[in-house]
Amino acid sequence: MVLHFEVRGGDFAAAGEASSRLKAVLRQLGLEANLIRRVAIATYEAEMNVVIHAYHGRIEARIAPAAVEVAVTDEGPGIPDIELAMQEGYSTAPEAIREMGFGAGMGLPNMKRCADELRVESQVGVGTSVYMRFSLPGTAKEDRGEDR
Amino acid sequence: MRLSEVRRILGAEVLTGEELLEKVEALSVCGADLMSDVLAFTKEQTLLCTGLTNAQVVRTAELIGLCGVVFVRGKRPTEEVVAMAAQRGLPLLSTRYPLYETCGLLYTAGLPGCGDKPSDHGCA
Secondary structure, eight states, X not given: OEEEEEEETTOTTTTTHHHHHHHHHHHHTTOOHHHHHHHHHHHHHHHHHHHXXXXXXXXXXXXXXXXXXEEEEEESSOOXXXXXXXXXXXOOOOHHHHTTTXXXXXHHHHHHHHOSEEEEEEETTTEEEEEEEEEOTTSTTXXXXXXX | OBHHHHHHHHTOEEEEOGGGTTTOBOOEEEEOSXXXXXXXXXXXXXXXXXXXXXXXXXXXXXXXXXXXXXXXXXXXXXXXXXXXXXXXXXXXXXXXXXXXXXXXXXXXXXXXXXXXXXXGGTOO
16 A cells, blocks of 8 residues: 655644654554554654755655555655764754754664664755564564564 | 642642643643753653743653643743643643742642652662
8 A cells, every 4th residue: 555645845834744644554454553653753753854954755655465665755854964864953944943842863773673674865955755664463574573 | 749739838829720630630840941851851741840931841841741831930931832732732831930949849738740860860
């Protein structure tokens, strides 16, 4: 099953709608609660990044027997130094975003914490794409031995 | 602890979800104004105490299954945010206590925090 969601940059009223719709579908499909939680958190962080930083974005979620894969692609300013952006606490978000409870440099680290695999590619002035893979219970990477 | 007990301890006003207070059980509490921290460190059925009143609080609660939100220092969200929570069956309370006292009162009454203790990491 493949789902598509559009995300508008700067639309804070709708921020999180795509993630909650994805969560509802995963629930309807009866996927395991902890997996749903990990997908919801990571997708929400990625969606917030699009709303905060980009002009427009698209979320594609593929639900297969072995894994849920979420790809978030945006047209935006891009990330000049991905390694730096992966560090907890590093942020380029303006103060107004921080007052909303985001933009504290926790987004990408949170995605990494939740996903079994995370790939970030970015081109400055063009945009960023984030790929996340969440293994389903019963598959090889089910137990990562971490307390979440 | 039931949310009805939380309301009593905090002398809180119920903004929405009055009918749920007897049914909803909080297992732990998180005091935070940073939603990314809430996303990273809370468990299901956590009660969030916060000074933030925007729509992202309700969205965060929905996405990770928080059992309710207490706004501190008498803060109140807009009618739109209250309606959003009502639609999702998320109880919202407002207390006059500041964040520190709110968390302290609930902790003293037996509600634990939602994260690891420093001793779990060899810090204490």
